[in-house]
Amino acid sequence: MIVLDQKNRIFTLHTQNTTYQMKADQYNVLLHTYYGSRIDGFDLSALIQYGDRSFTPNPSEAGSNRNYSLDVMPQEYSTCGVGDFRLPSIELELANGSHTADMRYEGFRLEKGKYAMEGLPGFYSNEDETETLVITLKDAAAQVDMELYYSVFEDYDLITRTVRVVNQGTEEIRLCRCASLCLDFLRTDMDFITFNACHLMERCMDRGALRSGIQSVGSVRGISSHQHNPFVILCDRGADEDTGICYGAMLLYSGNFEAAVECSQYENSRLVMGIHPYHFCWTLEAGQAFTAPEAAMICSPDGFGQMSRQYHKAIRRHLLRDPYTGRRKPVLVNNWEATYFDFTADRLADIAREAAALGIELFVMDDGWFGSRNNDNCSLGDWQVNLDKLPGGLEALVSRIKNMGMKFGIWMEPEMVNEDSDLYRAHPDWALQVPGRAPSRGRGQLVLDFSRKDVRDHIYDQMKKVLSCVEISYLKWDMNRSLTDVWSVTLPARRQGEVYHRYVLGIYDLLERLHRDYPHILIEGCCGGGGRFDGGMLYYTPQIWCSDDTDAVDRLRIQYGTSFCYPVCTMGAHVSAVPNEQNGRVTPLKTRGITAMSGAFGYEMDLGKCTAEEKMEIRRQVESYKIYYDLLHDGDYYRLSSPFQDGIYTAWEHVSANRREALVSVVYDRNGAAPLFGTLRLKGLDPAFQYQINRTDSFYSGEILMKAGYPLPQMKGDYSAVQIYLRASE
Structure with missing residues (x-):
């Protein structure tokens, strides 16, 4: 519910359990007055205190009033270059070379339903489920308008927000920073929780007290990354699963991001979250606009558990576009750890036959089916069937799989190219490469320039030929390296700062085409496992391979951290063979099944090598998963203990x-x-x-x-x- 006090220019957003309030003051500065447990009917700007502070400049409008300074005021969207020295939310480079942004309140409008963003992912709703507040700010000197969008999902305590910047002048400007979210607090006695680590051990919870200065996490890898996740929490020092106030902030973005918190000299704190300013500079010609990625906030007055359950419900019902909504997803088997690149059609059919006998319903053919692909170093970009491995093509193999009563899925890595490929030999300029420099490689591959429509069109044409020739139910979209050598031949030097973001927009564009043309295909996202596990990808790929580490004990930690924001149904989780490929640990098959069941369930092993006793256990697991499916995927999730704490x-x-x-x-x-x-x-x-x-x-x-x-x-x-x-x- 959105409540407007137009006389006093107060804007209050109420959810079921929380209140968010802002106010335009006498100098048209949009102040942030409150975010927390629900409070009805008050002007909370009374919480803001004023006083003369040394070395805190005063805006021109304040005249001789030294008690008013932007450097100490809690602002709804922080400025740059005009007296607030804390973390800025926006930075402009104007035609005269100045880097200043002074955004003042201009007006508002109220809309039914949820705002939409062209080319970007976001939560969605019916018109009667949400309300949207749009507040307009203006920098009159720079001739720049800004629209702050807020949509309220009352039942989920969810507030989504984005920012749109419009160049209303006649000269070009450059946008050097444009955060999606700014949150000011009149306190610093909070903890900052982030979810970090590395490939094979993603989203491990890291909690520490706020301290003076700036603390931040982020990514400059071109992906949201294994190392840091674009979801963070600020909370009471004593907050736990059931008590204390906590603030979750999720950025729906799959590229470079930054989440930074600054504790100021006067015991205030500010969280700013959005596209990382590293190598970001977006040119706005006269009349052009830029829209920042969406951020999604949930405040829970009752601890982490309630916050997580609200995120889970909101994501399941208003973010995922899952072809299996309202029905059970099939249990799958993937051949990768059973065969790697060394397989034939007969070998794949044998795995599928064993799986079908155990109640498994979907066979997924992983890497190695295309071009002359027998190792990591060739054929990416050549998405044509290897007829030596698969005589008769996909048609013959899929016919055999379907005759077993199973669905068929396939692996692809559309964003990548090998130098040993027909595509690269024909179009070497289609890869991200800096002129005059030898490119760096990851997993023996380069990254295609997905900021270019012609590159995306070519890849999509190849994908369509594959996806349309047989009945395919599942696509695993993989991505196995970070971005380097980020430079595009299609952009002039002064616009190379747009490539990282244009790359992400290109990924979203291709995924949206897939969603439009193949709405029946379930797409699982993968980036070396969990390197791009974020809300942006979930909008297009309703489940994501949680980690390349399939060890059941490690997965307890990975899935625990992931659960703070992301629901069980989004976590790709498979039972694999032991000793485990990643760490050599041996765990019981029953344990591997129970751990994987708290995710999108499947198997990643050679079922033909299982003993009769193991096959009985697998059959029991599959049957149990089907019985408990609704409870596992739609039920409320409670963390009863932490795998990071010593316990039995x-x-x-x-x-x-x-x-x-x-x-x-x-x-x-x-x-x-x-x-x-x-x-x-x-x-x-x-x-x-x-x-x-x-x-x-x-x-x-x-x-x-x-x-x-x-x-x-x-x-x-x-x-x-x-x-x-x-x-x-x-």
Whole structure:
């Protein structure tokens, strides 16, 4: 709900549990007055105090009033070069060479429904589900207008926002920074939580207290990256899963980003989030506009758990465009770890036959099916079937797979090219390369210049021939290196700062074409696993390969961190063989299945090498996943313990919306000779319900399970696991 006080120029955005407020003051500065637990009917600008501060300049309009300075005011969108020395949200380079932006309130409008952004991903809604507030700011001297967009998803405590900058003058200007989100707080006693690490260990939670100066995470790799995720949290120092106020901020963007927090000299803090200013400079000719990527904020007064569940619901219902919405996704098997590049049609058919007998429904053919691809160093860009490996082409193979009762999926890496390829030999200038420099390679490949429409068109024409020749249900879109040598032959020198962003827009363009032309195909995003796991990609690829690390114990940490923002249904998670390829660890097959079930479930192994006992276990896992699918993918998710803290187990829980069903998963750590007894307190149940445990004669009340707990069984061996199914009695 959006409440307007036009007389006092106060704008209040209410969600179910929170309030966000801003006010245009006497000098037309748009102040940020409050964001937190819901408060009705107040002008919260009274919280802002004024005083004469040394070395804090005063704007011209303030005259001799030294008590007013932009350097200490909480602003809705921070300025640059006019007296606020903290983190700027915008930086302009004007025709006269100055780098100044002074945006003042000009007006507003209220709209039904959610704003739209051409060429960029964003949350969506029906007209009656959201309201949008648009506030116009203006820099009169620079002749630049800015529109701040806010859409309110009341039921989810979600506020989305973006920024549109318009050059209203007659001369060219350059946009050197344009953040999507600015949040000012009249406090610094908060923690900053980020999700970091590296390839094979993505999105590990990192929490630390705010300190003086600037703390930041970001990426200049051309992708959102394995190293840092474009989702951050600010929270009370004592906030935990169930208590304390926390602020989540997600950027729906798949390229270079920055999330920075500055604690100022007077115990105020500011979060600025958006496209990373590194090598970003966007030219705006007269009349042209630039739109920043969308940011999505959720404030939870009741800890991390509530924030996560609100993000999960909002993403599932208003961001994903999933062809399987309302129905179960198939369980898949991928041949990569079973065969790598060394396969034939008969070998693939054998894997599919074994999988079909175990209840698996989708066979995915991974890398190595095209060109002369027998290793990493050739054929990327040549998307034609290798008839030596697949006699009769895809038609013959897919016919065999379909006759087994299975669907068919395929792997492609559209953004990449090998120098040993027909495409590169014909068009070497289509790769990102700096003139006069030898290019750097990653995984033996170069990056195609997807900022160019002709390059995208050529790749898409090849993809269409593949995707249209047979019935394909699933596409794994991979991307296996970061961007280097970022320079485009199609742009003049002064516009090379646009290439990184134009590249991302090009990816979105091609994915949108796929969504339009093949709405029935489920696209799974992949970037060396989780290197591009962000809200922007989820708009186009409703699930993403969570990590190339498939070890069940490592995945506990990866999936735990990912869950703070992103729902289970978006996490590609597979059971793989042991010893694990990445770390050599041996974990029980049951444990690998339980861990992978908290994701988009499948297998990444040679099923023909499984014993009869292992095949029985796989069949049980597949059947269980199908039974619990709705609970796993649509239920409320509760983190019951952290895999980053020393403990005898890691536990999590899925609870149905009506609280009548729950599935608890527990993975134990290394076992000892005298293992500790564990009692697990559950969450999200109805205290008045009696819950049957694992369809036995054992019953516990919801009150007991949540307040006193459930006694966990003693387990033998390292890394054992158990699932506990609860159903309320009638």
